[in-house]
Amino acid sequence: MSFLTPEQFAAAHKANLETLFGLTNKAFEGMEKLVELNLQAVKASLAESASTAQKAFAVKDAQELLALQANLVQPAAEKAIAYGRHLYEIASSTQAEVTKVAEAQLAESSQNVQALFDSLAKNAPAGSESAVALAKSALSAANSAFDSVQKATKQAVEIAETNFAAATNVATKAAAQASRAATSAKK
Numbered sequence: 192m193s194f195l196t197p198e199q200f201a202a203a204h205k206a207n208l209e210t211l212f213g214l215t216n217k218a219f220e221g222m223e224k225l226v227e228l229n230l231q232a233v234k235a236s237l238a239e240s241a242s243t244a245q246k247a248f249a250v251k252d253a254q255e256l257l258a259l260q261a262n263l264v265q266p267a268a269e270k271a272i273a274y275g276r277h278l279y280e281i282a283s284s285t286q287a288e289v290t291k292v293a294e295a296q297l298a299e300s301s302q303n304v305q306a307l308f309d310s311l312a313k314n315a316p317a318g319s320e321s322a323v324a325l326a327k328s329a330l331s332a333a334n335s336a337f338d339s340v341q342k343a344t345k346q347a348v349e350i351a352e353t354n355f356a357a358a359t360n361v362a363t364k365a366a367a368q369a370s371r372a373a374t375s376a377k378k
């Protein structure tokens with residue numbers, strides 16, 4: 192009695208390879224977005240540095256230099272916060288896509304294992320009902336444990352997102368306050 196035919200094995204192997212290549216593509220898409228974000232940040236930084244250097248060389252006294260520095264504080268903080276937000280969005284969307292694929296793959300694998308257990312139960316010799324029941328119970332417990340871990344992970348991600356939003360809000364307010372303080376100091 193064979194539980195897995197060569198055709199089934201080949202189909203499972205093909206499905207696993209397709210999943211692997213799909214996940215690899217998602218990871219590369221995330222890396223491409225990250226590289227693009229970093230290139231944009233570097234280009235913008237170089238242009239701003241050149242502009243700031245030109246303005247600094249045009250300064251006539253210390254008061255103007257302090258004013259120039261004060262005017263750079265808030266935009267720099269806002270740009271850093273925006274960069275962090277974009278970085279988080281890229282990581283979050285990539286993670287969500289990978290999780291979606293992994294959950295689908297796990298659900299399919301779980302169904303296949305359940306089908307295998309059902310097939311074993313139908314073809315089990317007399318007197319092995321308790322062993323089959325134990326195996327089904329273990330599978331059910333494993334699925335339940337996975338569901339619990341998955342729910343806890345989703346809650347942790349939601350908490351992290353909330354904390355990130357709160358930290359971004361605080362950083363934005365702090366940058367604005369620092370800019371106002373610098374502007375007040377130059378007067």
